[in-house]
Amino acid sequence: MQRTILDRLNGDRAADRAVALVTALTNGAQALVYADGAAAGDALPGAVADEARAALRADKSQQVEVGGETWFVHVHNPPARMVIVGAVHITQALAGMAEAAGYSVIVCDPRRAFADAARFPAIEVSTEWPDDALNRLVPDHRTAVVTLTHDPKIDDPALEVAVRAPVFYIGALGSRRTHGKRLERLREKGFSDDELGRIHAPIGLAIGARSPAEIAVSIMAEVTQVRRQPPGGNAT
Amino acid sequence: MSSQQVAQEDILGTAARWRDEGKDVALATVIATWGSSPRPVGSQLVADGDGRFEGSVSGGCIEGAVIEEARKVMGSGAPSVLEFGVSNEQAWEVGLACGGTVRVLVEKVE
Known part of the structure; x- marks a missing residue:
């Protein structure tokens, strides 16, 4: 995980901003995806970003498979x-x-x-x-x-x-x-x-x-x- | 940060703090579970090069093996995915006594 991603993620959590951290299991590439469509970090296939936004709405961290590759979507929603x-x-x-x-x-x-x-x-x-x-x-x-x-x-x-x-x-x-x-x-x-x-x-x-x-x-x-x-x- | 996040173990905050101290740091995250497993997807553990760790990815059954892998990942910089299941229980290996299977991503914090 790049330090810039970690700091931005911690900033989002501190601000109670919902964000999904998406990680490619093959090479560790990572991006942050927001509910409004914004993103930061490594480039993501559009289908993966869509899955990440769906996971945010469902409040459910999970693995997703897109184009034969596995990604982990880690949902960080503000506390209930x-x-x-x-x-x-x-x-x-x-x-x-x-x-x-x-x-x-x-x-x-x-x-x-x-x-x-x-x-x-x-x-x-x-x-x-x-x-x-x-x-x-x-x-x-x-x-x-x-x-x-x-x-x-x-x-x-x-x-x-x-x-x-x-x-x-x-x-x-x-x-x-x-x-x-x-x-x-x-x-x-x-x-x-x-x-x-x-x-x-x-x-x-x-x-x-x-x-x-x-x-x-x-x-x-x-x-x-x-x-x-x-x-x-x-x-x- | 809400008081809740301060009160609870703040794994990602700890990761940043330990990096600031100049330590090698790795994060372990539960990315999938099957059957009975003690910690849900998203649970995290942070470890540093001095052997400190916080958080958990199981009820304590696999933390030792995960921390060992974390040290390797700190060295190589390449992420790895570990899988632990009940099948390991019979051998002198780590496994989950609860009978579940858990997949854990281990990554270095740069």
């Missing part, structure tokens, strides 16, 4: 994101777990007493209203949204944005009864059963979790399951 609404006790455990699992974590709570950065060392904390925060963050197919406040004033606006965004996971804390009332409120606001059916509630895998950290484990496990074993098979 988890937006956690509610800077509560469970969040203190969950935020760290999600970061360890490779997520970029944003904790959002308009209640300043909760959203105290000192309670979340090294985690991005926002005191915006959750709907404003989500609209700013533009949640995509590599984003998970988790609501943990128990407070409809705060959780509902987040869910209203999330169910109409292409996020891969939406989970809401609360008992079946709490969730039933939540669904009633959101239905009255015009949300469809298909939209509301995307919300995982009660949140987390049923593992008998009790403490905040155990509940965080059950949430992290469910998010992982949905991401890695989706019913349609399109894991990101």
